[in-house]
Amino acid sequence: QRSNIKTILNKIKLGKLCYVTIALKQLLFLKRCGATITVDGHTTKLKRFYFIANMIHRYEGGGFMFCPDATGDNGLINQCVVGDFIKPLVPVALPKAFKGEHYSIKGITKSSGTDITIETTKPVWIHTDGEVHKKSSHIKVSISPAKLRLICPDESGNP
DSSP states (O other), X not given: OOOHHHHHHHHTTOTHHHHHHHHHHHHHHXXXXXXXXXXXXXXEEEEEESEEEEESSSOBGGGBOSOTTOOSSSXXXXXXXXXXXXXXXXXXXXXXXXXXXXXXSXXXXXXXXXXXXXXXXXXXXXXXXXXXXXXXXXXXXXXXXTSSOOOOOOTTSOO
């Protein structure tokens, strides 16, 4: 279901503002919890996190380039983790995320792999392809080679 505000903003060519507003709200008011993240057998523990994005493409919601290294055809899941990050950096981090330059900020990390498990200390909302799916405290993401063929254009737009 589409929001009325998003429809209005799209008509005046400011649709991305809706995503920025949602991101600001989440980063400023979200109650964080802890997580244990395992990527291809390597485990990281976080005391708290804002969000974790697992992607096979570079862009998310309104043009944020959370995973600038993602290609969609290399068999890897790219992960962006916003963990121990201080709130005063939000106005700096969001513009950088549009360009994929947010990893220069302390507390924002990346990794990639084929098998990812995330265990959180309380259930969190899971979004799949931009849609809210369900709450869970156990998330498993993996790549199944050759199950889906993607045509990825090169820099000039040719497949």
